Amino acid sequence: MLLLAGSRSWAQTNAPADDSKPASSNVPGQQYPRIDSELRATFRIKAPEAQKVQVSVGATYNLTKGEDGFWTVTTKPLVVGFHYYWIVIDGVTVNDPASETFFGVSKVSSGIEVPSPGEDFYAVKAVPHGEVRARWYFSKTANATRHCFVYTPPDYDRKPRLRYPVLYLQHGMGEDVRGWSTQGRANIILDNLIAAGKAKPIIIVMEDGGIAAGMGGRGSRGGGAAPGGAPAAGFPQILINDTIPMIDATYRTISDREHRALAGLSMGGTQTYQITQANLDQFAWIGTFSAPFGFPDLKTGYNGLLADPKAFAKQVKLLFVSMGTEEAGRMGGSKTFHEALEKAGVKHVYYESPGTAHEWQTWRRSLHEMAPLLFQN
Amino acid sequence: MLLLAGSRSWAQTNAPADDSKPASSNVPGQQYPRIDSELRATFRIKAPEAQKVQVSVGATYNLTKGEDGFWTVTTKPLVVGFHYYWIVIDGVTVNDPASETFFGVSKVSSGIEVPSPGEDFYAVKAVPHGEVRARWYFSKTANATRHCFVYTPPDYDRKPRLRYPVLYLQHGMGEDVRGWSTQGRANIILDNLIAAGKAKPIIIVMEDGGIAAGMGGRGSRGGGAAPGGAPAAGFPQILINDTIPMIDATYRTISDREHRALAGLSMGGTQTYQITQANLDQFAWIGTFSAPFGFPDLKTGYNGLLADPKAFAKQVKLLFVSMGTEEAGRMGGSKTFHEALEKAGVKHVYYESPGTAHEWQTWRRSLHEMAPLLFQN
Numbered sequence: 096m097l098l099l100a101g102s103r104s105w106a107q108t109n110a111p112a113d114d115s116k117p118a119s120s121n122v123p124g125q126q127y128p129r130i131d132s133e134l135r136a137t138f139r140i141k142a143p144e145a146q147k148v149q150v151s152v153g154a155t156y157n158l159t160k161g162e163d164g165f166w167t168v169t170t171k172p173l174v175v176g177f178h179y180y181w182i183v184i185d186g187v188t189v190n191d192p193a194s195e196t197f198f199g200v201s202k203v204s205s206g207i208e209v210p211s212p213g214e215d216f217y218a219v220k221a222v223p224h225g226e227v228r229a230r231w232y233f234s235k236t237a238n239a240t241r242h243c244f245v246y247t248p249p250d251y252d253r254k255p256r257l258r259y260p261v262l263y264l265q266h267g268m269g270e271d272v273r274g275w276s277t278q279g280r281a282n283i284i285l286d287n288l289i290a291a292g293k294a295k296p297i298i299i300v301m302e303d304g305g306i307a308a309g310m311g312g313r314g315s316r317g318g319g320a321a322p323g324g325a326p327a328a329g330f331p332q333i334l335i336n337d338t339i340p341m342i343d344a345t346y347r348t349i350s351d352r353e354h355r356a357l358a359g360l361s362m363g364g365t366q367t368y369q370i371t372q373a374n375l376d377q378f379a380w381i382g383t384f385s386a387p388f389g390f391p392d393l394k395t396g397y398n399g400l401l402a403d404p405k406a407f408a409k410q411v412k413l414l415f416v417s418m419g420t421e422e423a424g425r426m427g428g429s430k431t432f433h434e435a436l437e438k439a440g441v442k443h444v445y446y447e448s449p450g451t452a453h454e455w456q457t458w459r460r461s462l463h464e465m466a467p468l469l470f471q472n
Numbered sequence: 473m474l475l476l477a478g479s480r481s482w483a484q485t486n487a488p489a490d491d492s493k494p495a496s497s498n499v500p501g502q503q504y505p506r507i508d509s510e511l512r513a514t515f516r517i518k519a520p521e522a523q524k525v526q527v528s529v530g531a532t533y534n535l536t537k538g539e540d541g542f543w544t545v546t547t548k549p550l551v552v553g554f555h556y557y558w559i560v561i562d563g564v565t566v567n568d569p570a571s572e573t574f575f576g577v578s579k580v581s582s583g584i585e586v587p588s589p590g591e592d593f594y595a596v597k598a599v600p601h602g603e604v605r606a607r608w609y610f611s612k613t614a615n616a617t618r619h620c621f622v623y624t625p626p627d628y629d630r631k632p633r634l635r636y637p638v639l640y641l642q643h644g645m646g647e648d649v650r651g652w653s654t655q656g657r658a659n660i661i662l663d664n665l666i667a668a669g670k671a672k673p674i675i676i677v678m679e680d681g682g683i684a685a686g687m688g689g690r691g692s693r694g695g696g697a698a699p700g701g702a703p704a705a706g707f708p709q710i711l712i713n714d715t716i717p718m719i720d721a722t723y724r725t726i727s728d729r730e731h732r733a734l735a736g737l738s739m740g741g742t743q744t745y746q747i748t749q750a751n752l753d754q755f756a757w758i759g760t761f762s763a764p765f766g767f768p769d770l771k772t773g774y775n776g777l778l779a780d781p782k783a784f785a786k787q788v789k790l791l792f793v794s795m796g797t798e799e800a801g802r803m804g805g806s807k808t809f810h811e812a813l814e815k816a817g818v819k820h821v822y823y824e825s826p827g828t829a830h831e832w833q834t835w836r837r838s839l840h841e842m843a844p845l846l847f848q849n
Binding site: 122124140141142143144145146147182184185186187188189190192193194195196198201202203219220221224226227228229230231232233240245252255276282286345346 | 499501517518519520521522523524559561562563564565566567569570571572573575578579580596597598601603604605606607608609610617622629632653659663722723
């Protein structure tokens with residue numbers, strides 16, 4: 096019975112339920128992959144000459160060849176949210192031509208958006224929309240022209256006398272400057288929160304974390320790269336010396352630490368701990384989503400400030416820590432850090448995304464939970 | 473000798489010259505494809521279990537398998553500029569994992585940027601940069617939220633009292649709202665022209681041409697689609713009724729026809745003829761790059777205005793027509809139209825891009841030639 100169940104979940108061949116619909120992450124007009132009401136995905140690809148076709152979407156499934164040369168499989172129910180996936184044709188991992196692509200795991204990848212019943216905080220709605228602006232600027236530190244994305248809230252151009260607080264929001268390892276506005280939908284999440292009066296209008300700056308050589312995106316070309324997969328030495332300096340001054344000179348920001356936040360996911364969370372500890376004069380609001388390591392020491396962290404919870408709470412307006420309930424091991428380190436903070440009486444906000452792992456649904460929800468808390472006092 | 477040459481160009485196995493470099497269109501860090509000084513590209517992909525691997529980059533090349541499981545090929549010299557390409561693994565056409573992706577031919581595709589010696593008008597330089605803004609808005613005509621890109625020139629935010637003329641710039645069939653700012657580099661071309669004092673600062677609006685079902689991009693989801701591959705009936709109405717009023721209400725435009733241009737490439741050129749003939753009260757500047765059909769009749773076109781060259785020249789400040797010298801057949805129709813205009817004494821500007829076909833290098837050069845002429849009188 097157990098064996099049968101195991102076999103069934105790794106090589107599903109059931110047809111999708113009749114209520115299946117094309118994934119919203121497909122190229123327009125593509126009918127596959129499609130997702131049914133049980134959140135099972137059916138993949139389909141034409142490969143009459145291939146010997147073996149698989150899909151890697153968390154688990155790996157073997158597709159079955161039909162007489163028409165199409166290979167298909169229906170998966171077990173998928174977790175809600177966005178998942179990277181790949182097709183493996185005779186051992187070669189490639190993208191599904193039916194999918195849009197997303198920069199993740201250091202390359203352009205297919206992605207599937209699994210709807211989350213009753214959860215629409217990241218859906219495009221008929222509300223006023225902000226802009227996501229591609230901004231090029233020269234970085235002296237990197238000695239290169241860099242490229243970041245800047246979210247400006249819906250009324251930015253209509254209220255030319257207003258100034259706004261700024262959230263610097265970083266992606267994870269193997270992702271790049273595009274992550275938060277495509278996979279993450281940061282702009283849509285803020286549009287909806289602002290329209291509902293639940294978050295203050297803010298500017299969000301999405302820069303490139305200056306990832307290891309071969310692991311960065313377009314934004315990191317020519318600058319900020321470091322070998323070995325570690326957060327680049329250059330990025331904190333670029334952010335502090337070049338990005339923040341450029342943003343403050345270009346956009347109508349409120350340019351003090353009380354109106355500046357830094358947050359990031361995974362590697363970006365680790366960078367957030369690193370950068371805010373070294374530059375607490377620059378940021379009063381801190382968020383880390385699924386940081387895998389780099390947690391501040393409770394005795395020495397933040398130059399010893401963490402050891403004085405009262406002084407820390409005065410200096411740090413928000414320390415937001417989150418992860419998904421399905422994250423474990425190193426990826427689950429945030430829970431341990433939260434428990435230590437709790438025990439030491441350090442004021443912070445902890446959030447766990449139910450049922451999700453080290454993936455974008457955890458980080459969308461984390462942003463959705465954190466944004467209403469930002470710049471509120 | 474001929475056979476040998478033919479064979480050589482279709483199944484090159486020569487190593488690249490020592491001076492080869494990774495293509496700038498690669499995912500950062502990827503060493504292949506690489507291009508040598510003779511503009512020959514070398515492709516390389518690991519596929520130890522595959523029976524046959526090809527690359528389709530204009531011509532189709534067979535790759536040769538090495539003992540290490542890597543398949544490679546070096547092509548004949550490629551034409552300068554941007555080309556879509558695909559890897560064919562055991563008969564399945566997929567993207568090269570080493571390449572960034574670009575929305576073209578109705579799907580996400582690999583692309584290779586072949587450098588053009590001595591031609592750098594579309595290179596990112598140390599000049600002031602404008603922004604490319606992703607703008608969401610509700611279209612009553614489409615009954616959907618749409619998504620377009622808006623280029624604002626470098627000084628837009630610094631000179632809040634200035635107003636700007638607007639160029640509406642359309643992509644081709646199978647491409648979408650992303651084409652002009654990624655493959656086309658429209659923003660970089662304008663940044664460089666404006667910095668050199670060769671073009672006026674302008675706003676560029678890049679909307680989705682509302683292509684056939686399954687041929688559109690994200691921008692067209694939910695609206696403007698028509699079957700059969702023809703320009704959608706809906707797009708002209710969306711542009712006139714919704715997009716232009718939204719742009720004039722949202723950005724600091726000069727909102728009369730003397731300060732509004734419409735241009736497009738391929739299908740976008742055909743749409744430009746269609747829309748400007750029906751709405752000459754809205755546009756005084758017209759550009760078509762590689763339009764394949766839909767050329768106005770010299771007797772009846774523009775409501776008969778074309779038959780009166782003097783009146784036409786008074787109404788239409790610019791009629792810019794272009795194509796590549798390597799375009800033939802229907803794709804070469806612009807030359808025939810130009811010759812007819814010439815013969816009829818209709819004032820226009822004709823440009824031929826030397827050595828290029830129905831591809832982005834033709835359209836980058838066309839924009840670079842046309843932009844300095846816009847809004848100059």
